[in-house]
Amino acid sequence: MTAIDKFIALTRKGEDTQTEYKTCTEEISESLYESVCSFLNHTGGQILVGVQNDGTVIGVNPDKAEKLKADIVNCINNPELFLPCPYFTPRIMEVEGKTVMQLDISCGQYVYRFKGRYWDRNDDADIDVTDQPELLLSIFERKNPHLFEERIVDGLTMEQLDAKTFQYCRNILATIQPSHAWLQMTNEEMLLSAHLAKQAGDKLQLKYAALILFGTEDAITELMPRYRFEAVFHMCTYAQYNDMSQFPSRYDDRRTIRKNLIQVYDQLGAFVERYLPDKFYLPANTMQRQNLRWDLFREIVGNICVHTDFSSGYACFFHVFKDRVVTKNPTRLLPEIPEGELTIQQLSNYTKNPLLVRVFHELNWAEDLGSGTRNILRYAPLYYPNYKIEINSGSQFLFSITYQDENVQDGGKNVQDGGKNVQGNVTEVVKMSLTEVQNVQDPSKMSKIRGENVHDNTNMSQENVPELTDEELDVSLVPKEGKRAIEKKNKRRQAIIGLIAKNAQISLESMAEKLDVHLKTIWRDITELRAMGVIERIGEDHGGEWKVLKTKKGSK
Numbered sequence: 181m182t183a184i185d186k187f188i189a190l191t192r193k194g195e196d197t198q199t200e201y202k203t204c205t206e207e208i209s210e211s212l213y214e215s216v217c218s219f220l221n222h223t224g225g226q227i228l229v230g231v232q233n234d235g236t237v238i239g240v241n242p243d244k245a246e247k248l249k250a251d252i253v254n255c256i257n258n259p260e261l262f263l264p265c266p267y268f269t270p271r272i273m274e275v276e277g278k279t280v281m282q283l284d285i286s287c288g289q290y291v292y293r294f295k296g297r298y299w300d301r302n303d304d305a306d307i308d309v310t311d312q313p314e315l316l317l318s319i320f321e322r323k324n325p326h327l328f329e330e331r332i333v334d335g336l337t338m339e340q341l342d343a344k345t346f347q348y349c350r351n352i353l354a355t356i357q358p359s360h361a362w363l364q365m366t367n368e369e370m371l372l373s374a375h376l377a378k379q380a381g382d383k384l385q386l387k388y389a390a391l392i393l394f395g396t397e398d399a400i401t402e403l404m405p406r407y408r409f410e411a412v413f414h415m416c417t418y419a420q421y422n423d424m425s426q427f428p429s430r431y432d433d434r435r436t437i438r439k440n441l442i443q444v445y446d447q448l449g450a451f452v453e454r455y456l457p458d459k460f461y462l463p464a465n466t467m468q469r470q471n472l473r474w475d476l477f478r479e480i481v482g483n484i485c486v487h488t489d490f491s492s493g494y495a496c497f498f499h500v501f502k503d504r505v506v507t508k509n510p511t512r513l514l515p516e517i518p519e520g521e522l523t524i525q526q527l528s529n530y531t532k533n534p535l536l537v538r539v540f541h542e543l544n545w546a547e548d549l550g551s552g553t554r555n556i557l558r559y560a561p562l563y564y565p566n567y568k569i570e571i572n573s574g575s576q577f578l579f580s581i582t583y584q585d586e587n588v589q590d591g592g593k594n595v596q597d598g599g600k601n602v603q604g605n606v607t608e609v610v611k612m613s614l615t616e617v618q619n620v621q622d623p624s625k626m627s628k629i630r631g632e633n634v635h636d637n638t639n640m641s642q643e644n645v646p647e648l649t650d651e652e653l654d655v656s657l658v659p660k661e662g663k664r665a666i667e668k669k670n671k672r673r674q675a676i677i678g679l680i681a682k683n684a685q686i687s688l689e690s691m692a693e694k695l696d697v698h699l700k701t702i703w704r705d706i707t708e709l710r711a712m713g714v715i716e717r718i719g720e721d722h723g724g725e726w727k728v729l730k731t732k733k734g735s736k
Contacts, residue, residue: 187275187282190226191235195304197519197574198225201233205240208251212283214299214306216256220266220288221319222301223519229270230280233668234697239278246272249281264290291323318575321491322512328491329389329533332378333403336386338368340399345442346370349543356544374539389535392490395440406493409444409484410648411435411451417503417586422656430653441485441536445545448481448498449474455500457584459563476559477505479552480579482545484509486536487577494576499655503586504568506655511577521657522571524553556581570657578657672697673705673714677728680715684725 181189190199200215212227219225229248230240240248249270256262271282291298297310300319309315321328346367353360362370368384371377376390391403400407413433420427435451437444452473461472484496484507492510499506512532540546560567560581568582675695679686688706692699709715716727 183271183282184273184275187228187273187280188237190228191231191237194235195233197301197303198223200225200227200304200306201231201235202227202229203232203238204229204248205238206244208248208255211306212252213255213261213294214297214308216266216283216285217262217292217294217297218299218301218306219285220292221299221323222287224285224287225301227283227285228280229283230278236696237276237278237280239275239280242279245279245281252283261295263293266292289323291319318492321489327533327535328489329387329392329535331388332385333388333391336391336395336399336403338384338386340396341367341386341390341394342396342440343367345394345440348442348446349539352543360542362542374542375535376539387535388490389533389539391440393441393536393539397439400438400440404490404493406495407438407490409437409448409496409498410652411437411448411498411500412648412653413451413455413500414502416501418501418506418580418655419586421501430648434648445481445485445540448485449478451498451500452477452481456505461562472559472563476556476563478545479555479559480505480507480581482540483507483552483579486540486546487511487532489532492575495652497652497655503584504580504582506578506580506657508576508578508655510575511573519574520572522573524556524569524571527553527571572657578655580655580657669705672701673709676702676705676709677714680726681728684727686726 191201193199195201198219200219202209202212202215204212212229215227219227231237249272252270256268257265259265266285266288268283268285271284273280273282293299293310297308298316298319300307300309300315307315309319349370350363353362362373365373368377371384371386371390371394372379375387376393377384377386379385388404391399392407395403411434412431414421414427415429415432416427433455435447437447439447456473456477458471458473461470462468463470481498484498488496488509489512494510496509497507499508537546546552556569560569564583566582566585568580570578570580572578672695676691679691679694688699688702692702695702706715710717714728714730716729718725718727
């Protein structure tokens with residue numbers, strides 16, 4: 181694909197996190213430099229100059245193209261405007277007979293500002309985050325070459341780490357690797373061996389990784405007050421959950437876990453055992469049953485534990501529906517991983533928290549780099565042949581895997597191996613109210629595969645636990661439209677209503693021509709306006725007419 185073909189393709193995909201259109205036919209607007217700054221601070225992107233908001237190529241004044249290019253170069257090299265000064269070269273080209281420019285902005289190594297203001301990218305909009313401390317901090321955290329887990333926690337002592345968690349790890353190692361060196365070490369030596377602490381003279385300095393893995397609940401609450409995991413069970417399918425008229429209850433059971441990561445892994449495992457079907461599976465040429473449920477979901481539980489950006493302070497969520505599991509956790513934005521919808525094969529082998537991963541690897545909870553993806557693809561079709569994986573990557577990372585047909589109530593399907601049918605034995609999803617769940621002892625004992633459980637995993641009290649917000653409970657895998665896209669849609673819809681008011685018999689083709697958009701866009705808007713009760717069609721498609729029932733300014 182040539183550079184011109186790529187330019188045209190970008191004009192047709194629409195503006196998003198990494199694509200921005202600018203007209204700038206006669207001079208460079210200040211908003212272009214704001215977009216440059218936001219791309220540098222986010223994950224990079226492409227700015228197409230000489231293109232309208234709807235993707236129409238109008239070009240720049242060809243006599244001024246070189247001057248426009250020079251203006252951009254001079255601006256980005258002026259430390260009074262950009263600090264630090266970025267480096268890129270605008271490219272002038274001819275597209276559809278018009279002169280245009282393309283700015284290819286790479287993700288910056290540092291945090292950039294333009295005219296003393298910090299800009300970041302959110303969907304298709306540039307956001308000034310200078311006066312928003314949390315958003316500004318997130319940029320600095322994103323650019324910090326030193327991972328959060330490696331930082332020293334001032335004032336953290338060995339007394340604030342949980343001795344039972346250290347012993348729990350030793351119990352597991354004694355089972356799976358009796359000769360492991362950690363079995364002969366003190367707690368302090370274990371931390372030094374795993375690089376979770378470092379010696380500074382006679383003082384032991386503990387890192388955040390040590391707190392996250394081994395901290396007591398009191399220490400975590402004091403030093404990381406926003407740290408928490410939420411395990412949520414919904415007595416409905418994912419589709420029903422997203423249709424509030426069908427299923428208004430947001431959840432039926434919930435566990436708020438503010439313990440260290442070792443205990444989080446343990447308790448999420450217990451949640452998997454409680455609410456997910458235990459499907460019988462016998463591998464070929466053996467009489468030993470394989471625990472498919474845990475072989476599959478241990479990878480998903482492990483990923484949410486060790487690949488979370490703990491510096492952000494946002495909670496991690498493990499949602500169980502009757503037909504799928506959806507996880508949501510904050511993550512570090514990486515230039516090599518595109519934002520938006522991904523396939524599981526596109527996930528990078530980049531390790532977000534290498535210290536956490538190393539300890540999980542020692543406990544046999546995480547294998548070689550990339551093995552999690554391979555294991556999910558290996559076990560998912562055995563657990564449910566029609567499985568579906570959906571991933572959406574952004575500041576929040578959403579992962580969804582369908583484990584049962586949404587119309588199946590009790591399973592009973594056969595699992596195939598090597599072409600032979602093996603009788604299925606699917607445990608029904610527990611059907612009880614939240615009150616009933618709280619009155620039943622939590623089956624928290626871990627299987628031998630995960631080692632003997634030394635923790636008390638009885639049900640957590642739900643008293644004094646704040647309600648989850650709608651934003652926290654949002655597990656939609658379809659990215660929301662940006663503010664600018666919504667404004668454009670609303671203006672277009674108002675224009676459609678105006679056209680209908682003037683000519684009740686106007687055709688969709690005529691609307692598309694007058695508004696200079698694709699016919700499919702008009703058809704989609706008309707469908708949604710009819711669903712909202714704003715307009716209606718009277719009579720047949722041919723020979724009928726439109727009627728405006730009400731105006732709905734700003735409707736979405």
